[in-house]
Amino acid sequence: MRRVTIHDVAEAAGVSLATVDRVMNGRPGVRKTTIEKVRQAAETLNYTPDVFAAGLAKKRLYRFHFLIPDGPNAFMEDLSREARSHAVTMSGARMHVHVEPIDAFDGHRVAGTLAMLDRSACDGVAVVAPAFPEVRAAIDRLQARGVPVVTLVSDHPASTRQHFVGIDNIAAGRTAGRLMGRFLPKAPATIGLIAGSLGLRDHSDRYAGCREVVERDFPHLKLLKVREGRDDNARNADLVKKMLAEHPDLAGFYNIGAGSRGMIAALQASGRSGDIVCIGHELTPHTREALMSDVLDAVIAQDPGHEIRSAIRVLKALCDGVPIIEGQERIRIDVFLKDNLPDISELPDLPG
Amino acid sequence: MRRVTIHDVAEAAGVSLATVDRVMNGRPGVRKTTIEKVRQAAETLNYTPDVFAAGLAKKRLYRFHFLIPDGPNAFMEDLSREARSHAVTMSGARMHVHVEPIDAFDGHRVAGTLAMLDRSACDGVAVVAPAFPEVRAAIDRLQARGVPVVTLVSDHPASTRQHFVGIDNIAAGRTAGRLMGRFLPKAPATIGLIAGSLGLRDHSDRYAGCREVVERDFPHLKLLKVREGRDDNARNADLVKKMLAEHPDLAGFYNIGAGSRGMIAALQASGRSGDIVCIGHELTPHTREALMSDVLDAVIAQDPGHEIRSAIRVLKALCDGVPIIEGQERIRIDVFLKDNLPDISELPDLPG
DNA sequence: GGAAAAATGAGCAACGCACCTCAGAAGATC
DNA sequence: GATCTTCTGAGGTGCGTTGCTCATTTTTCC
The missing domain is CATH 3.40.50.2300 (Response regulator)
Known part of the structure; x- marks a missing residue:
């Protein structure tokens, strides 16, 4: 089972190596009928250029x-x-x-x-x-x-x-919205939303997706106005604390952006994390731990x-x-629950 | 920014190309101290063999x-x-x-x-x-x-x-179990389980994972004995029909193996698919459509x-x-809801 | 039929490495 | 210091392309 090379193609087509090369690399100066001959020969022989040889020769x-x-x-x-x-x-x-x-x-x-x-x-x-x-x-x-x-x-x-x-951030937001809707009981409740900034395209897309699903399929849930925490942990913690105080019927949080650590900390401090469905983005040591300890209920992530x-x-x-x-x-949009977390060992090693 | 080649390594180490080659390819007949010299030189020059050249030369x-x-x-x-x-x-x-x-x-x-x-x-x-x-x-x-x-x-x-x-099929089963538990209201209910055969390792692993989570975190749910349908659509449809008849409080189905199409058809025919949480495996045209039409609530998949x-x-x-x-x-264990389905165009084209 | 143009053939030098030989140098041994 | 052994150097060839050049053949067109 030897490899098929340009030599074989040249022989089969009855032309020289140079001509095969001209055809293969789209160089000018070959008659149409000859091009077709070479193409045919390459096809029937099932010729594929050797990537190693090509890579070496091209010295790109x-x-x-x-x-x-x-x-x-x-x-x-x-x-x-x-x-x-x-x-x-x-x-x-x-x-x-x-x-x-x-x-x-x-x-x-x-x-x-x-x-x-x-x-x-x-x-x-x-x-x-x-x-x-x-x-x-x-x-x-x-x-x-x-x-x-x-x-x-x-x-x-x-x-x-x-x-x-x-990822398709609209779909990611829809997914978060559906998980929120399905994890919560079918009863009126209020959901808090935190983003880094709605000026960021990924954040606004996620918000749009989440809102679309909640309004259509879970109309009993009321989405609060999105608060912007600039992906800052301290700010996000503050926002969560305030929202909890202002809305006694608050049943869910969706952190659209980064800074989940702040939301997690504030929620844990409030002692209400057990009753509140909480969804965030990206798998980090903090979101991972929060999933394991049931503070976070789901994490939407990209690899x-x-x-x-x-x-x-x-x-x-x-x-x-x-x-x-x-x-x-x-x-792919990854959905992580505490049950399907990948091992930590996935992080690549960096020399030095 | 020229590539670093064995020539550079040889020069830096003060040895010949042949010696570098001996060291690099673990050939015998090189003193330990020389090996070390070459290793050092390669290291400091940050030498990495050119995969194209190596691949070509090895003609493997x-x-x-x-x-x-x-x-x-x-x-x-x-x-x-x-x-x-x-x-x-x-x-x-x-x-x-x-x-x-x-x-x-x-x-x-x-x-x-x-x-x-x-x-x-x-x-x-x-x-x-x-x-x-x-x-x-x-x-x-x-x-x-x-x-x-x-x-x-x-x-x-x-x-x-x-x-x-x-995939880690135990984790996949746990994920299915948790989604089932969280999608259902917190009330006693019965769950039907279908596998191809518990003799298949992936199926038994998924069952074990699901059972572990449901028994620990959702003790109000009762898992019925696993029925084996040999991944056959007709048999699975039959099993679903029987279980629905036998258990009026049946609130969920988990199809551990293939043959989701049978389950989907039977469920749709029963007219009860709206009240029943249904989880299956693998993304196929049928499970995809069932997700879109709300017959299936989630699909656990592998790519x-x-x-x-x-x-x-x-x-x-x-x-x-x-x-x-x-x-x-x-x-990765993929979790698909109707909201994060990838486009169909992902299937690779096959010539001919 | 002859000149010009186009197409083709033949061949070569890279590309960086693997793998080989053979001669010669360095080292060990007594 | 002679001998034997172990290392090392120099050099060559092949891998399958790419991308040239230059000569030669074929075609085209007046």
Whole structure:
């Protein structure tokens, strides 16, 4: 079972290696009938180019920049850790993955960072795009300069970015809404909602999804106005405390964004966590522990490892000009209860 | 930013290319101190072998056999389709993936198929292992012949198989149990359980997990004895009809195995699907539709695409003698509600 | 039929590594 | 210090492409 090589194709088509090469790589100067002959031969022999040989010969180098927020956010830390970990494992595959921390709340700085990139330094960019117009403009300019851009986790749908790597946040919100509705008894009750900011696209999408489901399928539940805690634990704790005091019939909390730790702490301190259905996002040591101790009832999550790997695959496909397999690149919405938590050992090791 | 090659390592270590090669490939005849020198140089230069060049030079061929049940089981069909689809896409990476249909209910035949494989024809086997002792013995013998074996979807923990690619079925059962408990009101009720056969390991594991959670956290729910429908739609429909008749307070169904279609049909026919919480396994066109029409309340699933890709990665790692990254290979338990169903377009296309 | 243009053949040098041989140097042993 | 053993260096070849060049053949068109 030897591999089929271009030699075999050349022989079968009755042409030379050079011609096969011209056809395979779309180079000019081949008659249409000859092209067809070669195509036929390749088809019947079931020829597929050897990726190793091609990779070696092309001596292409993929230099990707990942712009990921830093700061005290466990999910972003995981994302960044995964990216750095892949920088190591992929370096043998001619990929240089550079992770650049950004400040998600400073649109100017992020736009500035994007503005400094160009084709000479970078073959693709993945960015957790904060929802500032200047960021969108910077993405568009970067694309115009010929550098493919994908958005990561948080999208800018109106931009020219090639692809979005992340979950369908409307569906995530719907899922949270349904779990809330079904976990609660079928009786009138009030639900508290906390977001980082409704200016963030992922947060507003989740809210829209949750609201849609609750209003349609659980009309006995009343959603309170969304409070914005800027993903800050202290602020979120404060908000939870206030809402609990103001609404004695409060039966559920949905934290749309990060900073679940603050909500968890406040709820635990209130002593009412047993009666209150509480749903948050992202699997972190804190949400994990809160699930185990029944403070949190469900966690909606996305897998940072999958997202990084998907972003790398997509950027590579864009560089190579090959189509993206949409099915493989769709990021699943993970639903975690205390019963299906993955082992902690899943975090990748980083050398040094 | 040129790649670091063995030339650089050789120079840095002050030795020749041949010596670097000896060290890198564990060939004999190098002094310990020299080995250390080379290791150091490689380390400080951050050398990683070029996978393309190495792959080309090694001219290794990976021939993997996937033994997957055929028959009218949508999940197994998906699994098989994914495997065949990867047979195409991976052929450029020197991988030959051969999909062999097996009869999961005929242990002798499966064992016979395994017995016919050896190193001369095959470098690795992934098998959906039915729980027969002769299958286990055949797996052990195949391993002894030097062919690495991984089990897929359904495990044989007592065998010498190198790895299991599939979900933690106990956790899956626990998840189903908790969803059942939380979706139902906090009142005494009866739950019907259907499995393909408790002789199948995945089914018995799921049952154990479900029972554990229900008995501990929802003691007001009474689990009926598990009925075995052999994953057959007609039989399952029959079982559901009987149980509904026998138990007027029946408030939930958990179909532990395949054949959800039968359960769905019977439930729909009974006109009681609105009051009954119903949970099944695996995402198929039927379970998908049943979720949308509120007949099914939740589906616990595993992603066949992930499983095939993971099996291929693991087999390749076993062939190369490199360690398996456990974290990347853990298969997630998917929880689907009507709100987070992935698009249908995820199915891979098969040429021809 | 002849000139110009287009198509094709032949061949070569990378690419980075694996794997091999053979000669020669360094080290151990007495 | 001679001998034997163990290490090491130098060099070559092959892996299947890519991406050239240059010569040669075939086709096209006037």
